[in-house]
Amino acid sequence: MSTLPTLVFVHGAFADSSGWSSTLADLDGRGYPVIAAPNPLRGLTADADQVRSVLDTIDGPVVLVGHSYGGAVIGEAARGASNVRALVFVAAYALDEGESIATVLDPERYPGGLLGPETTITRPVRNPAAPDGQDGDLYITDADFAKVFAADVGAARARLMYLEQRPLSLTAFTGTAAAEPAWKHLPSWALVASEDNAIPPAGQRWMAQRAGATVAETTSSHAVMVSRPEAVTAAVLAAATSVG
Numbered sequence: 001m002s003t004l005p006t007l008v009f010v011h012g013a014f015a016d017s018s019g020w021s022s023t024l025a026d027l028d029g030r031g032y033p034v035i036a037a038p039n040p041l042r043g044l045t046a047d048a049d050q051v052r053s054v055l056d057t058i059d060g061p062v063v064l065v066g067h068s069y070g071g072a073v074i075g076e077a078a079r080g081a082s083n084v085r086a087l088v089f090v091a092a093y094a095l096d097e098g099e100s101i102a103t104v105l106d107p108e109r110y111p112g113g114l115l116g117p118e119t120t121i122t123r124p125v126r127n128p129a130a131p132d133g134q135d136g137d138l139y140i141t142d143a144d145f146a147k148v149f150a151a152d153v154g155a156a157r158a159r160l161m162y163l164e165q166r167p168l169s170l171t172a173f174t175g176t177a178a179a180e181p182a183w184k185h186l187p188s189w190a191l192v193a194s195e196d197n198a199i200p201p202a203g204q205r206w207m208a209q210r211a212g213a214t215v216a217e218t219t220s221s222h223a224v225m226v227s228r229p230e231a232v233t234a235a236v237l238a239a240a241t242s243v244g
Helices: 017-029 044-055 069-077 145-149 155-164 170-174 201-210 229-243
Strands: 006-010 034-037 062-067 084-090 120-126 134-140 188-193 214-218
Touching: 006 017, 006 044, 006 069, 017 034, 017 229, 034 044, 044 062, 044 069, 062 069, 062 229, 069 084, 084 229, 134 145, 134 170, 145 155, 188 201, 188 229, 201 214, 214 229
Parallel strands: 006 034, 006 062, 062 084, 084 188, 188 214
Antiparallel strands: 120 134
16 A cells, blocks of 8 residues: 655745645645645745755655745755655746746746735844845835736735745845756656746746656736635645556
């Protein structure tokens, strides 16, 4: 009898693990072991190390799932983690060596992203992961959160997501992938959100195709795990059944 893989979920910027709630409940009900791993959003290398430390505690095969910036994190965290068998990118960045989420998509080639200086504010903070300990935290503004992140989520839920958003440090925003990413050696799946205003859908498709991922697409904002959890569940199950 085969062992079901452990499904490890890594949230992205401006969000937390509660965004996965519907998919976590569904997969837990199907008998899969699931873990919502903490993502500190402090720096790409530090965040990947944090997730890798969680992977080190898991016996048996793992499917690693990342949303948005969490995709960049899982590409780093899975490198050298021998128990990771598959990756799932959910409206996510898939970086190659030397790339950051700030630089990977040329806005002239992949226009339409609304996430930027006009829609964010920066708060100065201390961050041990920053080179000199000084950093800035990026937040999506009150006026722009729903449009940028959660355009197809109900107004009350989108408002709560805005209030609860976890900021992304500038160090994480500009941090580069340190070495050859895990997606070059692991089977990957990708779910493209076709109405995403944060990461242009064409950019998502390009990164997924470059990674050799099995690509699915759903009509959704960036908050696909909230507005279309069934599509996320289907993508994760496709990866999980291939492992099992």
